Amino acid sequence: MVPPKGKDTRMSFVVPPLETPSLAVAGSEDRFPVRRIFCVGRNYAAHAREMGNDDREPPFFFTKPADAVIAGGETAPYPPQTEDLHYEAELVVAIGTGGRDIPEAQALEHVWGYALGNDLTRRDLQAVAKKMGRPWDLAKGFDSSAVLGPVHPVAEVGHPARGSIRSSVNGEVRQDGDLSEMIWSVPEVIAFLSQSVALRPGDLVMTGTPAGVGKLEPGDDCTVEIEGLGRMVTPIGPRS
Numbered sequence: 001m002v003p004p005k006g007k008d009t010r011m012s013f014v015v016p017p018l019e020t021p022s023l024a025v026a027g028s029e030d031r032f033p034v035r036r037i038f039c040v041g042r043n044y045a046a047h048a049r050e051m052g053n054d055d056r057e058p059p060f061f062f063t064k065p066a067d068a069v070i071a072g073g074e075t076a077p078y079p080p081q082t083e084d085l086h087y088e089a090e091l092v093v094a095i096g097t098g099g100r101d102i103p104e105a106q107a108l109e110h111v112w113g114y115a116l117g118n119d120l121t122r123r124d125l126q127a128v129a130k131k132m133g134r135p136w137d138l139a140k141g142f143d144s145s146a147v148l149g150p151v152h153p154v155a156e157v158g159h160p161a162r163g164s165i166r167s168s169v170n171g172e173v174r175q176d177g178d179l180s181e182m183i184w185s186v187p188e189v190i191a192f193l194s195q196s197v198a199l200r201p202g203d204l205v206m207t208g209t210p211a212g213v214g215k216l217e218p219g220d221d222c223t224v225e226i227e228g229l230g231r232m233v234t235p236i237g238p239r240s
């Protein structure tokens with residue numbers, strides 16, 4: 001339709017649109033725009049077992065909304081409707097080049113960088129959802145549930161496939177795993193996921209957590225660290 005002469009043709013939204021969520025880029029003033037956040041369930045054998053599952057299931061995915069992102073160092077409000085907020089330390093893959101049906105051998109070419117992640121989880125709501133066969137969305141995708149550190153470009157850190165991944169609460173180590181313990185490697189995860197959806201630049205993949213998940217309380221400081229990617233501390237705020 002041709003707009004009437006003199007009419008302002010700029011898009012006007014009836015409510016404020018989402019501003020593009022973004023992550024810091026390590027060592028730069030630039031930002032990494034966040035498009036979607038895919039998360040792999042049960043990707044470390046010992047964690048799969050601690051959650052009562054077989055460790056040879058194919059990978060499965062859930063998502064968090066892009067605007068659930070908060071940066072490492074920011075306070076995560078203790079979310080409503082839970083008595084069992086859990087931390088999950090994760091390696092996060094930042095996709096730079098999209099694609100469908102990406103072959104495993106080419107998968108790493110699609111990665112722009114890597115970041116630290118903490119997949120905050122309302123474990124009690126997740127347990128109910130599992131039992132009732134309901135979706136995990138509100139157990140996993142609540143406000144401020146995706147704690148993410150700066151993106152480290154592949155040019156700087158390469159493709160971390162081994163090395164320590166740890167979390168601690170108030171200085172006490174809770175998870176102490178190694179990236180090499182992932183059941184499905186980063187290239188395998190990208191290959192699987194791109195068979196299901198077309199990956200796009202800005203997509204993030206949280207690659208699962210090692211054993212040792214547990215509870216956070218208001219006032220706790222939760223630290224996530226991965227060898228080569230530094231560490232981030234998340235203070236847990238009061239119940240909101």
Ligand code: MN
Pocket residue numbers: 039040041088090119206208209
């Ligand atoms: Mn997770």
